[in-house]
Amino acid sequence: MEGTGLAFELQHVSFAYGPEHPVLNDVTFSIRQGSWVSLVGPNGCGKSTLAKLLGGLLAVNGGTIIVEGTPLLKETVQQIRPRIGMVFQNPDNQFIGATVEEDIAFGLEGRCLPREEMVDRVKRYAEKLEIGHLLSKHPAELSGGQKQRVAVAAILAMEPGIVIFDESSSMLDEKARGELLDIVSEMKQSGKYTIISITHDAEEIMASDRAIVLRDGGIAADLKPWDLFQNGELLDSCRLIAPYRVRLALELGKQGIQVPLDRSGEEVADALWQYVSSK
Amino acid sequence: MRNKLLFGRSIDTGSWVHSVDPRAKLTGMVLYLVAIVIVGSWLALSIAAAFSLAYMAATKIPLKYYAKAAKPLWVLMVFIFVVQCLTVKQGNVLWHVGSWGLYTGGLSSGLIAASRMALLVSFTAILTFTTTPGLLNQGLAGVLAPLRKIGISAQRLTLMMSIALRFIPTILDETHKILKAQAARGADLKEMPWKEKGKMLVSLLVPVTVSAFRRAEELVLSMESRGYIIGAPRSEYHLLGWRLRDTWFVLSYVVLVAVVLMLRLNWS
Numbered sequence: 057m058e059g060t061g062l063a064f065e066l067q068h069v070s071f072a073y074g075p076e077h078p079v080l081n082d083v084t085f086s087i088r089q090g091s092w093v094s095l096v097g098p099n100g101c102g103k104s105t106l107a108k109l110l111g112g113l114l115a116v117n118g119g120t121i122i123v124e125g126t127p128l129l130k131e132t133v134q135q136i137r138p139r140i141g142m143v144f145q146n147p148d149n150q151f152i153g154a155t156v157e158e159d160i161a162f163g164l165e166g167r168c169l170p171r172e173e174m175v176d177r178v179k180r181y182a183e184k185l186e187i188g189h190l191l192s193k194h195p196a197e198l199s200g201g202q203k204q205r206v207a208v209a210a211i212l213a214m215e216p217g218i219v220i221f222d223e224s225s226s227m228l229d230e231k232a233r234g235e236l237l238d239i240v241s242e243m244k245q246s247g248k249y250t251i252i253s254i255t256h257d258a259e260e261i262m263a264s265d266r267a268i269v270l271r272d273g274g275i276a277a278d279l280k281p282w283d284l285f286q287n288g289e290l291l292d293s294c295r296l297i298a299p300y301r302v303r304l305a306l307e308l309g310k311q312g313i314q315v316p317l318d319r320s321g322e323e324v325a326d327a328l329w330q331y332v333s334s335k
Numbered sequence: 336m337r338n339k340l341l342f343g344r345s346i347d348t349g350s351w352v353h354s355v356d357p358r359a360k361l362t363g364m365v366l367y368l369v370a371i372v373i374v375g376s377w378l379a380l381s382i383a384a385a386f387s388l389a390y391m392a393a394t395k396i397p398l399k400y401y402a403k404a405a406k407p408l409w410v411l412m413v414f415i416f417v418v419q420c421l422t423v424k425q426g427n428v429l430w431h432v433g434s435w436g437l438y439t440g441g442l443s444s445g446l447i448a449a450s451r452m453a454l455l456v457s458f459t460a461i462l463t464f465t466t467t468p469g470l471l472n473q474g475l476a477g478v479l480a481p482l483r484k485i486g487i488s489a490q491r492l493t494l495m496m497s498i499a500l501r502f503i504p505t506i507l508d509e510t511h512k513i514l515k516a517q518a519a520r521g522a523d524l525k526e527m528p529w530k531e532k533g534k535m536l537v538s539l540l541v542p543v544t545v546s547a548f549r550r551a552e553e554l555v556l557s558m559e560s561r562g563y564i565i566g567a568p569r570s571e572y573h574l575l576g577w578r579l580r581d582t583w584f585v586l587s588y589v590v591l592v593a594v595v596l597m598l599r600l601n602w603s
Contacts, residue, residue: 108556111560113556113559113560134562134564137559137560137562138562140560141560141561142556142557142560144553144556144557145553146550146553148505148550149549149550149553149554149557150553150554150557151501152498152501152554152557152558152561153469153497153501154467154468154469154472154497154500154501155467155468155469157469157572158467158468158469158572161572162558162561162563163561163562163563164570164572165569165570165571165572166561166562166563166564166567166569167562167570168568168569168570169570170570171570171571171572171574174570174572175572178572192345192347192467194468195501195505196504196505196508207557210561211561214561214562
């Protein structure tokens with residue numbers, strides 16, 4: 057459910073960590089409100105730097121970033137930041153509170169919300185993320201997946217319109233990764249959020265609406281995820297492997313059975329069954 | 336390992352001690368510390384012990400938890416006991432080796448000093464067992480609030496303390512992992528002579544420090560992205576309210592200090 061307005065508009069954005077270390081050069085693109093965009097690319101191509109620029113945690117060296125119509129400047133960053141939530145890679149390093157409920161409440165305290173509203177939001181979002189039974193737990197008592205759920209709850213409780221996931225699933229096991237993907241998919245379906253995920257996870261990229269490929273400090277491609285997974289050269293440069301169902305669908309296509317690449321695993325399996333039955 | 340190191344872990348039993356204002360508990364703890372320091376006789380020590388046992392019982396938390404809290408400091412207690420035995424030369428000689436003798440006064444003050452330490456640690460556990468870290472921070476911020484007059488932000492201080500405590504188990508866990516990784520490459524600290532252990536410590540401290548800085552950087556980003564601004568006003572998730580019971584709680588400690596002080600003066 058994409059909106060009509062733009063969540064982000066980047067115009068000729070450049071950034072360097074000093075004169076010797078340019079990272080981004082003349083990056084221009086825009087992201088619609090309510091869409092889910094994957095930022096992909098090889099390690100060191102500037103994905104996380106771009107995420108920090110979008111989140112207002114770093115300032116551009118050149119160009120402009122416009123967030124929901126407001127230019128992201130030193131003067132406006134505090135006004136814009138509450139609209140953007142960021143979930144980082146290591147769930148341990150973003151756990152600020154001593155317990156789950158205190159961690160979720162941390163951002164709300166900064167907004168000077170009354171206690172009743174904080175308690176309500178903490179409970180509501182903890183239930184939503186299925187961590188309601190963990191509210192009094194210390195971070196050392198939680199698994200990586202549970203900690204990442206806490207991080208997402210803490211961000212959603214602040215009710216931002218934009219959520220950036222910076223390789224948030226990369227330190228999780230397969231099950232927790234799948235659960236996080238389900239959470240992000242639900243967020244997308246709710247239509248309340250613009251989602252940007254920096255990821256190497258093929259399933260996560262497939263679930264998004266659009267993939268922007270970064271390479272050598274610029275945009276190498278801006279395409280639909282299934283188009284990315286059909287482009288061998290791009291996949292190689294991003295060191296990505298298409299999900300198994302996509303590879304299977306492509307192989308079936310070679311055998312004359314056309315299965316659209318955005319189909320689910322079950323649908324691809326059905327097509328395979330039809331192919332086997334016809335033989 | 337991490338189960339042993341749950342710093343600031345609270346155990347909710349719903350007792351009345353749990354609902355006492357953390358500022359009252361902190362004040363009580365400071366007063367108890369004063370009482371423990373001025374304890375000079377077995378009678379005073381017994382009164383302090385009975386006092387803390389009564390409060391421990393009131394928390395409805397099994398006493399074994401308090402004993403566990405004091406357990407990690409047994410080496411320190413033994414050390415204090417031995418030092419007292421070695422240095423105090425009062426009373427009758429119980430036993431002697433060459434020119435050194437064990438005196439009844441040394442034995443008595445050694446036992447009192449070690450008991451003081453055990454009581455202090457166990458009693459401090461009342462505070463942490465009955466108060467969540469968040470409430471404790473807020474209580475501490477309340478107690479330290481007057482420091483604002485000399486330009487020190489209590490909120491910042493307590494946030495720093497809370498984050499430091501929060502990361503102790505994480506960093507210890509990481510140290511453990513690095514030790515294991517080094518042991519897997521043949522540098523097992525347990526097997527090494529002390530001199531080698533000293534050298535190895537550097538190769539342990541460097542990755543742990545680097546990692547702690549990396550974590551700190553990521554934590555800062557996370558705090559900033561959640562709108563944290565140093566010195567900006569914040570509302571409080573835990574609301575504190577001082578009640579009559581809190582006053583009685585503090586007064587009970589004042590009475591304890593007074594009794595112990597009187598005994599001390601009489602003893603002198």
